[in-house]
Amino acid sequence: MFRFLFFRLLQAIPTVVGVTFLSFLLIKLAPGDYLDQLKLNPQVSPQTIEMLKKQYGLDQPIILQYLKWLKSAILFDLGYSFQYHAPVADLIKERIGNTLLLTVSSAILSWFFAFFLGFVAGMKEGSLLDKLIRLFSYTFMSVPSFFLAFLLILLSAKTGILPVGGIKSPNYDNLSTVGKVVDILRHMALPVLTLTLISTAGLLRLVRSSVIEFLNSPVVVMLKAKGVSQWVLIKHAIKNVLNPFTTLIGFEIAGLLSGAALVEIVLDWPGLGSLMLNAVLSQDLYLVMGGLYIGTLMLIVGNLIADLLLAWIDPRVREREVRI
Structure with a gap:
């Protein structure tokens, strides 16, 4: 495992460098910058603007600016x-906990409900319950997260x-410990509900398809012919569904982070x-580069967790990766 x-x-290093370099390049190629906006202020002299550019190294070549930023990052x-x-690290530190509170909570809820609903729909293929679960999936897969946030x-x-x-009510400081927790949970309800519904809708389709594929496989036909009980089939189905479901978790983390950004903006x-x-x-x-850098690291950590879970579930995965 080590x-x-x-x-x-090791594979994460070129990912971070590639994402941050392309982002830095696109930002620098965009017309104007923050200091150009100061030119509109008559109280700021051109000499002051030039001094600030030298202070922040904005008068140097793009490659040199990026390398200096990367070294510090x-x-x-x-x-x-x-x-x-203010320092970018301090600004991000103030906000990152709030974002993780949303994404982690919605990830846990969506993965739980997606696995449960998808598994039930797959085991009951063609039934009324399966049709209702699919209707739920199609509905919320078709609704953008920001629009659902507006509806809520x-x-x-x-x-x-x-x-x-x-995230808090005006009287938050006057509440008891339990009251403070309840107050935060009430403020979390709308954004977490939005992210959970959108994420669950996509994930449960994968689980349902995996269950149906397993139930129609020759192995299951043989097990049924031998008179194996339904509980044994469910046990084997869960093991077969875990691999593709765990693989998709890494992609869902990226979707949750991007969706969380829109939901945060809409729901303030x-x-x-x-x-x-x-x-x-x-x-x-x-500040833009700092946010992108931290966001990229969060995605890499999330995908790494998904890879470790997959390697733990299926040892063949880590053996294949090490050989590569």
């Missing part, structure tokens, strides 16, 4: 935000059941999504 983990981490020194006048906002505004926006959740949007709109170079 060798498998080593090779996976390896040590998690992500530079200084032009817009917020409208529903919440009409009913007043759940709060919209923010103070996470990395809204921070990155403001950074892009203001062309805050180092």
Whole structure:
């Protein structure tokens, strides 16, 4: 397992370099930057702008700028935000916990419900229950996450059941410990529900297809001919479904992070999504790069967890990877 983990981490290095370099290049090729916006301010002299460019190294070639940024990023020194006048690492540290709170919660819920619903639909293929589960899947796969978030906002505004926006209520500090937990959970409900519904809809189709494929395989026909009980078939079906389901977890993490960014913006959740949007709109170079860098690392860690789970479930995977 250690060798498998080593090779996976080794493969992550070119991924990080490739993603960050392309992102840096695209940002630099875009017309203008944050300092150009200062030219519109008559109180800022051209000499001050030139001084700032030299201070931040923006007058140097793009490759040299990127290499200096990458050297600092390896040590998690992500530079200084032009817009917020604060270290990028501190700004991300304030928001990353909120984003992880959404993504981890929705990931656990969506994977649980997707496996359960997909497995039931596969075992009951063609039944009314299977048709209802497929209807649920098709419906929420067709709805974009931001549009579903808008619908839930409208529903919440009409009913007043759940709060919209923010992570805490104004009277949060006056609540008891249990009250604080309940308050945060109530604020989490809408964004987590949005991400969970969208993610579950896609995942359960894979589980259902895997179960149906297994049940129609020659092995199952032989087991049924020998009079094997339904519980034995379910046990073997679970083992066969786990491999493709675990493989897809890595891709779903990417979808959750991108979906979380949109949901955070729509529902006014103070996470990395809204921070990155403001950074892009203001062309805050180092804040954008810092957010992309941390986001890439989160994706790599998520995919690594999926790979380790798959290698643990099926030892043939790690043996094949080590030989490669």
